[in-house]
Amino acid sequence: MKNIPITPVPNEYKRAPGRERQGTVHEVSYPARNYINPSRQLVTDRRIDPVEAGRETVEGREIVKICSVYMPAGYDAKDSGSRYNVLYLLHGVGGDHCEWLSGNGKEGERAVLCNIVDNLIAGGQIDPLIVVFPNGRSAHDWTDRTFHAEGTNMLGFYYFDYELRYDLIPFIESNYNTYADIRNTTDEGIARSRMHRAIAGLSMGGMQCLNLVLGGYRCDSVLYTGSDGGWKNGLAPTVRAPGMIDLFAYVGAFSNAPTSSAGEVLGERIAASGHRLHLLHMTCGVEDGVSASSYAHAIEGLAERAGDRLGTFDQVLIYGGVHDFNVWHNGAYNFLRSAFGKDDASGTSVYKTILPTC
Numbered sequence: 363m364k365n366i367p368i369t370p371v372p373n374e375y376k377r378a379p380g381r382e383r384q385g386t387v388h389e390v391s392y393p394a395r396n397y398i399n400p401s402r403q404l405v406t407d408r409r410i411d412p413v414e415a416g417r418e419t420v421e422g423r424e425i426v427k428i429c430s431v432y433m434p435a436g437y438d439a440k441d442s443g444s445r446y447n448v449l450y451l452l453h454g455v456g457g458d459h460c461e462w463l464s465g466n467g468k469e470g471e472r473a474v475l476c477n478i479v480d481n482l483i484a485g486g487q488i489d490p491l492i493v494v495f496p497n498g499r500s501a502h503d504w505t506d507r508t509f510h511a512e513g514t515n516m517l518g519f520y521y522f523d524y525e526l527r528y529d530l531i532p533f534i535e536s537n538y539n540t541y542a543d544i545r546n547t548t549d550e551g552i553a554r555s556r557m558h559r560a561i562a563g564l565s566m567g568g569m570q571c572l573n574l575v576l577g578g579y580r581c582d583s584v585l586y587t588g589s590d591g592g593w594k595n596g597l598a599p600t601v602r603a604p605g606m607i608d609l610f611a612y613v614g615a616f617s618n619a620p621t622s623s624a625g626e627v628l629g630e631r632i633a634a635s636g637h638r639l640h641l642l643h644m645t646c647g648v649e650d651g652v653s654a655s656s657y658a659h660a661i662e663g664l665a666e667r668a669g670d671r672l673g674t675f676d677q678v679l680i681y682g683g684v685h686d687f688n689v690w691h692n693g694a695y696n697f698l699r700s701a702f703g704k705d706d707a708s709g710t711s712v713y714k715t716i717l718p719t720c
Contacts, residue, residue, distance in 0.1 A: 366696075366699050366700045368676060368678055368696045368713065368715045368717065369696070369717070370692060370717055370718060371478060371691050371692050371695040374481070375477065375478050375481040375482070375695065376469050376474050376477055376478065376691070377469060377477055378469070378470070378472045378477050378480070379477070379480050379481055379484050382435065383435050383480055383481075383483070383484045384435055384472075384476070384480050385432050385433055385434045385435050385437075385476060385479065385480055385483075386432070386433050386435075386437075387430055387431065387432050387433075387463060387473070387476065388430070388431055388433070389428050389429070389430050389431075389459075390428065390429055390430075390431050390537075391426050391427070391428055392426070392427060392428075392429065392529065392530060392533040393424045393425070393426060393427075393529065393533075394424060394425050394426070394427045394500065394525050394529045394530075395407040395422075395424045395528065395529055396408065396500060396521075396524035396525045396527075396528050396529055397425060397500040397501055397502060397504070397518065397521070397524075397525060398500060398501040398502065398514050398517050398518045398521055399420070399422055399501075399502050399514070400502055400503075400514060402417060402514060402517060402582075402586070403417060403418045403419065403420045404417055404418070404419045404420070404521060404524070405419075405420055405421070405422035406419050406420075406421075406524060406528075407421070407424075407528070408524070408528055410524065413601075414601070414604060415521075415601070416580055416582075416600045416601035425502060425504075427496075427497060427504055427525075428459060428497065429459050429494055429495055429496045429497065429530065430459045430460060430463060430494075430495040431492065431493070431494055431495070431534075431538075432476060432479065432492065432493035432494075432495070433492060434446070434479075434480075434483055434490035434491060434492070435480065435483070435484075435490070436490065437490070437492075437539075439538075439539070441539065442539055444539055445539055445540060445541040445558075446489075446490060446491050446492045446538070446539055446540055446541065447489060447491040447492070447540075447541060447542075447558045447559070447560070447702045448491065448492045448493075448494060448534060448535075448538075448540050448542060448558065448559055448560070449491060449492070449493045449494070449559075449560045449561070449562065449698065449701075450493075450494045450496060450526070450530075450559070450560070450561040450562075451475075451493055451494070451495050451561075451562055451563065451567075451694070452496065452498050452561070452562070452563025452564070452566075452567025452568075452570055452571065453495070453497075453498060453563065453564065453565075453566070453567050454564050454565035454566045454567060454619075455509055455516075455519070455565060455566040455619065456507050456508075456509065457507070458497050458505075458507060459495045459496055459497045460495070461495075461564075462475045462495055462564075462690075463475065463476070463495065466686065466687045467687050467690075467691075474687070474691055475493075475691065475694060478691060478694060478695050478698075479491070479493060479698065482695070482698055482699065487699055488698055488699065488701075488702055489702060491698075491702065492534070492538055492540065494530070494534055496522075496526070496530055498518075498519055498522045498563070498566065498567055498570055499515050499516075499518035499519055499522070500518040500519075500521045500522045500524065500525040501514045501515050501517060501518025501521075502514065503515045503518075504518060510596075511583040511584070511585075511595060511596025511597050512583045512585055512586075512596070516583070516597075517582055517583070519566055519569075519570060520573070520574070520580040520581050520582070520600075520603075521580065522570055522574060523570075523574040523575070523603055523604075523606055526574075526606070527606060527609065531544050531559075531609065532544050532545070540558065541554075541555070541558035542554075542555035542556070542558040542559050543555055544609070552608055553637075555609070556607075556608060556609055556610055556611045556637065557611050557640075558702075559609055559610050559611070559612075560610060560611070560612035560613070560614070560641075560697070560698075560701045560702065561575055561606075561610050561612070561613055561614070562613065562614030562615070562616065562643070562693065562694065562697050563614070563615065563616065564616045564617055564690040564693070565616070565617050565618070565619050565652070565653065565685065566619045567616075568614075568615035568616050568617055568618035568619060568622070568644075568653075569615070569618050569619035569620075569621055569622045569656075571613050571614065571615045571618075572613075572615050572618055572622045572623060572628055572660055573603060573621070573622060573623050574603045574605075574606065575605065575606045575607065575609075575610055575613050576605055576607065576613065576623075576628045576631055576632055576639075576642075577602060577603055577604060577605030577607070577627075577628065577631030577632075577635070578602065578603065578622065578623025578624075578627050578628055578631070579599035579600065579601065579602055579603070579621075579623050579627070580599070580600045580601055580602070580603055581597045581598060581599050581600060581621050582597065582598065582600050583596055583597060583598075584596055584597065584598045587599075587600060591621065593620045593621060595620065595621075597621055599621075599623070602627075602631070605631050605635055607631075607632065607635040607636075607637045607639055608635070608636070608637055611637075611638075611639065611640040611641070612639075612640060612641040612643075612697070612700075612701040612702070613639060613641065613642050613643070614641075614642075614643040614644070614645075614693060614694075614697040614701075615642075615643075615644045615645075615660070616644075616645050616646070616689060616690045616693035616694070617645070617646050617647065617650055617652065617653040617657065617685055617689055617690065617693075618644070618646070618653055618656055618657055618660055619652070619653065619656060620652070620653070620655070620656045621656075622656045622657075622659070622660045623660065624659055624660065624662070624663070625659065625660050625661050625662040625663040625664035625667070626662070626663040626664070626667050628660065628664050628667075628668075629663060629664040629665065629666065629667025629668040629669075629672070630667045630668075632664075632667070632668035632671050632672055633667060633668050633669050633671050635671060637671075638670075638671050638672070638673060639668070639671060639672050639673060640673040640674065641673060641674045641675075641676070641697075641700055641701055642664075642672060642674070642675045642676070643674075643676040643678070643693065643696065643697040643700060643701075644657065644660070644661060644675075644676065644677055644678065645676075645677075645678035645679070645680065645689060645692065645693040645696070646678075646679060646680070646683070646689065647679075647680045647682070647683025647684045647685065647686075647688075647689045648679050648680060648681050648682060648683055648716075649682055649683060649684050650683060650684050650685045650689070651684070651685070652685045653685060661677055665712050673711065674700065674711050674713070675711065675712045675713070676696070676697075676700065676713050676715070677712065677713065677714045677715070678692075678693070678696065678715045678716075678717060679714075679715070679716045679717070680692060680716075680717050680718075681716055681717065681718055682718070692717065
């Protein structure tokens with residue numbers, strides 16, 4: 363890929379552009395048939411090997427979940443001739459599909475993230491795109507935002523890949539004008555579609571991008587695993603996720619959570635995936651007491667193990683940065699600028715950057 367200079371988010375990009383250049387956000391309901399039930403089983407409508415899942419798989423009723431969707435200015439559902447890239451943007455352990463759009467993520471009445479995307483599109487730095495904000499808990503109690511390691515809502519974070527693959531992505535690509543089409547399962551169709559999908563997340567969502575998309579370990583409560591993960595949060599690793607590099611060519615992890623798998627593990631799965639990961643963008647604040655060590659652990663040895671299956675690998679530290687939206691907005695800004703519509707280069711390019719506090 364072209365070496366896009368990594369810079370702090372310009373202050374003017376955090377402010378809303380003119381109304382005619384502003385995208386819109388709406389909530390959407392969709393059916394989910396792959397999730398964790400009260401008995402900690404994986405409910406699924408697919409033939410998933412219980413050995414792969416690391417738990418019993420059963421049939422069950424579908425549940426209805428909610429995601430938020432950003433539509434770029436000018437999007438017309440009736441204009442099937444216009445197609446769009448899609449970014450899936452994941453939240454943290456205490457958040458939900460609104461985390462990127464509310465609280466510290468706002469500038470006045472508008473989400474900073476939306477302003478950043480609006481301004482990148484208006485400035486011609488990226489093509490107009492759709493951004494999907496899921497709730498990353500694939501569980502019957504997906505609205506429960508509390509942190510207790512024994513909860514099925516927590517376990518659902520580590521099984522979001524099945525919902526994403528079999529429920530959410532098919533819903534988005536059936537209802538919006540996207541380049542990607544998951545229904546096309548030919549080699550050519552898979553190769554083309556993955557170039558038009560990106561996924562990134564903050565904190566717990568960053569862990570999901572590493573463990574579930576690249577192919578690290580799922581986790582469960584130590585009460586059920588009988589082992590200690592060493593994180594002092596009541597969670598321990600179980601089985602490896604199969605990975606989703608066949609669906610995504612661009613992956614971002616911002617302040618990835620402590621349960622993120624080791625870089626050697628992630629790199630091995632990239633090397634074995636059968637598809638090239640064109641961009642891996644990782645960022646963290648130097649003063650982040652939650653994620654600084656897990657960021658370093660997830661980077662160590664990754665590029666070496668991935669080999670030529672990894673394209674651009676951005677490693678961005680924010681000097682003075684902590685576990686907050688200053689770092690995460692910077693991550694989204696630089697990730698989007700690097701992800702879509704750029705020329706690919708041979709070999710692996712690792713860029714290590716230290717930025718001032720955003």
